[in-house]
Amino acid sequence: MSTARRIIIALDFDNLHDAEAIVDRLGDAGQSYKVGLELLTVAGPALAARLVGEGKDVFLDLKLFEIPTSVAGAVRAAGRLGATMVTVHAMGGSTIMEAAVRAAADFPQLRVIALTVVTSLTDTDLAAIGLSATIDEQVIRLAQLAKRAGCHGVVASPQDAASLRAELGPNMLIVTPGVMLRPELTAVTTTEHTRPADPAAAIRAGATHIVIGRPLTRAPDPAAVLAQLEDELSRLQAPS
Template sequence: MQDNPLIIALDFGSLNEVERFLEPFNKHNLFLKVGMELFYKEGPRTVHTLKEMGHRVFLDLKLHDIPNTVLSAMRSLSSLGCDLVTVHAAGGRAMMEAAMEGLEAGTPAGETRPACVAVTQLTSTEEARMQAEQLIPVSLEESVLHYAALAKSAGLDGVVCSAWEAGKIMERQGNGFLTVTPGIRMGTDSHQDQKRVATPEKAREAGISAIVVGRPIIRADKPVEAYETWMEAWKGATR
C-alpha cells in the first residue's frame, strides 16, 4: 500500500445499496472495505463486483479460529482477488502463520497474494474494559505493541491499530510494517462508538499506512464531496 490509501468502509446491508452509493464515484478508483454484515449477506459476489468495477478491496472478516480452519478459510478467500484481509492477533502465532500459509496456497499463479493484517485491540476498546473483560493486566498500548510484534513474527504484513499506537509500532517493527487505522474523525465529528480516535491530519503526521473511514463519507449528503474533503485532509492537499 505504497499510496497510503483512504479506505471507505462499505457499512451497508446489501450489494444494491453499495452499487447505488458508488454510482457518482465513476471517475474514482477507490479502496473499499467489505465487512461482515455485507459479506455474510451477499457473499463472494460482493468482492467480484467491486473488483470488476476497478476498485481495490479490503475484506475485513477478522478470522479467529483454530489454525487449520483459518488456513482453509484463507485459501478460499485468497482466490477472490481481494487486496487486504484480516485476522485477530489474539488467535496466536500458530493461527496467524496458518493464515499466511492459506493465502499463499490459494492465490492463483501469477497473481499477488492479499496483504494480511492482524487486528490488535479494537478502536472501540478502552483500557479499563480490556483489563476487566479480557483479563489483560498490562496497559492497552502494551497489549497492542505485543500483538504487533507477534504478528510480525508470524510473517504478517501489518496490523490494524489506532493512531495512538501506530508510531511506536513503526518504531519497533519498521516502516514497511503496515498500520491500518480506523477510528478516524474530523475534529467536529461525533466519535460514535469509537474510543481511540484521531483526525486524518494526525494520522498523516504519524506516518500511518492507511486510514479507514465509514459513516462520515457513506452517510454524507454529498458522498463524493465528502470523500474528496477527507482525501485533502489525509493527503495534506489544498484546493
C-alpha cells in the same frame, strides 16, 4: 501507493442496495473498499467480486479467529476472490497467523493484516477478560507477535500509529479505523472507536491506510468529502 488507495471506504451497510449505491456514487474516485461481516452475511461475496472486477482494492475484514485449518481456508477463499487484504485476530496467536500467511503466499496481491486490539475496547474491557496489560501495552505486544508470524501489517487505532511505526519499522502496513472528519464535512460526529483521530494525524503518525465509514458514506455529498480528504492527504505527501 496512490493516495486514493490509502483511503479505505468502509461499506458498513445492512443491505446490498445501499452499499452499491455508494460505490456507484463515488465512481472512479473510490479505489479501496472494506467489506465486513455484516455486508458479507447479508449479500455474500458478490459485491466484493464486482469491486475486484472493476480494479478496486478490497479489504475483507473477516477478523479470523479459528483453528489454523479453518483460517487458512478462509484466507485462500479471500485470495481466490481477489481481495488485497484480509484480517486475522492477533489474539489468536502465532499458529493462526502463520497459517494465514502461508495460505496467502499463493496470492501475490493478498496481504494478511493482524487486528491488534478492537478499537472500541478500553483498559477496563481488557481487565474484564483477565488481561492486566493496558491497551497501549497489548497493542505493541500483539503487533510484535504479528511481525514475527510474518503478517504484512496490523490494524490499530490512529493513536497507536506512531508507537507502532517506531516498533515495526518502515515496511509493515498500519491500517487505522476510527478516523473522524471535521464537523463541517459530515453529519456523523460520534464514533464507537475509543481512540479516534483525524485522518491527517493518522498518516503523519505513520499509518499507511485509513478506514473511514459512516462519516463519509452518510455525508450529504460523499464524493465531495472524499475529494477533499484525498487532497488533504496528498498535500501531506507532496515535497516541501
